[in-house]
Amino acid sequence: MNVTKRTGMITLVLTAPLLLAGILGLGWFAFIVMNGTFLCVLVIDYLISRKHIRYKLTRVSSTTYSLHAREQMGFEFENRCPYTLKFVLRDEKPDFGLQYHCNYINGQVPAGEEKRFFYEITPKKRGDHKFNKVWVKKTSMLGLLELHDEWHLPFEVQVYPNVKKLSNYKMRLVKSRRFLEAMRPTRLKAKGHSFESLKEYTSGDDYRSINWQATARAMHPIVNEYQLENNQRIYLMLDIGRTMSYTVKGFRKLDLVINTAVVLSDIINQSKDLVGLTSFDHEVATSLVPSKGPMHRKRIVESLYKVEASMSEPNYQQAWLSVLKREKHRSMMILFTDFETLQDVNRFVEASAIVLKKHVVIVLMIEDESIKQHSLNDKESIFVQGTALELMHEKKKIIKKLASHGVFAAMCKPETIEMTAINHYLEAKAKLTGM
Incomplete structure (x- = not known):
């Protein structure tokens, strides 16, 4: 409990009569009477407010948020008092996975009315986030005191991959010649x-x-x-090993890859193809057989929203074996991974020999533009510039090496990885079907 500004103002106003009473020789008497009276008023205000201030507070929010998107957490405040109730509401921060733009609310609700109030959150981490305590600081009936309440409002939010851009991609694809060709039935002799x-x-x-x-x-x-049979089988292969834990432009590579996988799975279904999913590090973590439809899309999202990157090296052979056990037809494999050296590529090619002979393989890697910036920055030391240039040349060699083994390989910019993946899928689909 605290006093309000109104209480402070009244105290200042009473100072003048006390000074006058002191000059007249009635200082102590006036001090006792005035302060005693004021204290009684404060006690009465407290007791009446505790008895008559009634309100109901409930959370109002979606149970699902999208990663890196501005979301809203809200409260419904029902004022059951006979006067306008002013308050400050502060929500408990559940964990470091949420960025708060402001987690408190200043508001007032007229007598007998309900109002909703919201503040904004940007999720920075997929998975489950639990809210609980809410602290409310409200003004007493006479406005002299601030009373504090603690509410327990348990609420769980699930943060999923961000697919809010999907409608934009679909609109752009409808106008795309390549997409129209992919949707058109093709007659082959x-x-x-x-x-x-x-x-x-x-x-x-x-x-x-x-x-x-x-x-x-x-x-x-x-x-x-x-x-041509349109229901081709497409496998999305997600490396969730060590290199996917790195950050590019403030985003973890794994988060970018998962968002892209969800968007791409929708586009694949729209193209009347079947999409499967495999995530792996040193072992297979998730494996979904190719299918389509709303329920299958839900299974893909549910299987990915809690996935975390490990510090293990990816076992490509184990991942391919999990697919080849059930896949007997020529299919398309879209692999999201990263290779740091040519030795990594050689190990990949060796582990993928059977797959490269029978299936169409696309490898998509996320480009780290900071390397290019270091190579062009004159203020950097010669050593840093040289290292950056060497890394850039190594990436070019990696792309060339993969292409020599029949792999469609590309470096994707973080801000356009979804569209790059969609374009490579449509291009490979056209070549696979002979269009």
Whole structure:
């Protein structure tokens, strides 16, 4: 309990009569009477306020937040007092995984009314975050005291990968020629695809697609026309090992990769393909078979929102084996990882020999632009500039080495990794289907 500014002002106002009483020789008498009276008023204000101040406080918020997006935590304040209630509300900070722009609220609610108040939070860490205590500092009925209450309002929020940009990507893709081609049914004159129709033979048609029964009836060559099966199987492979724990432009690489995986899985489903998911470090952490639909998307998000990077080195062979056990058809593997040296690439190629022969493999790595900045900064020492240039050349060699083994490899900027991943998927899909 504290006194308010009003109490301080009244005390100052009473100082003048006390000084006058002191001049008249009534100082002690006036001091005792005035202070005693004022103290009685304070006690009465406290007792009445404790008895008659009634209000209800409840949390109002979504139970799911998006990573690195501004979210709101709110409260519904119901004033059951016969007068306007002024208050200051402060929420308990659950942990370091949330950035508070301001975790207290100044407000007032008229008598008998309800109001909602909000403050903003930016989640910096995926997973579960628990709120509990709320402290309320309210003004007494006469406005002389500040009374304190402590509320226990347990509330749990789940922070998921940020997919709020997904609608923007979908709008951009609708206008994309490459996406329209991916969505368009494709007729191929080859085996291994769904039969579509019959047509007259023309120069360039594969003689193996001639339908001999139809040819005999028509008395001229007729060939089968096939339509490409659109439900290709796409695997998203997420390295959650040591290199994914690094930070780029204030974001952890793993968070960027997980956001991209969720966005890309939606785009893959929209392209009528099936998407599977595998996350791994030295062992396989998550494995989802390719599928599609809202329930499968929910399974992908649920399996990723608590994933944390480890300090282990990735075991690519173990990850590939978990996929190859159930995948017998030619598929597309999109791997999010990072290679620091050519030796890392050699180990990857050795562990991926079977996969590279049978499947289409895309490797996406996140570019650290600070290396380039160090190489161009004249204020840096020659040693720092030289090291940065050496790292840049090493990355170029890594891309070239992967390409020599038939891998679609690319360095992605942190701010455009989602769109880069989508474009590489559509490009590889076009090559895989012969478009």
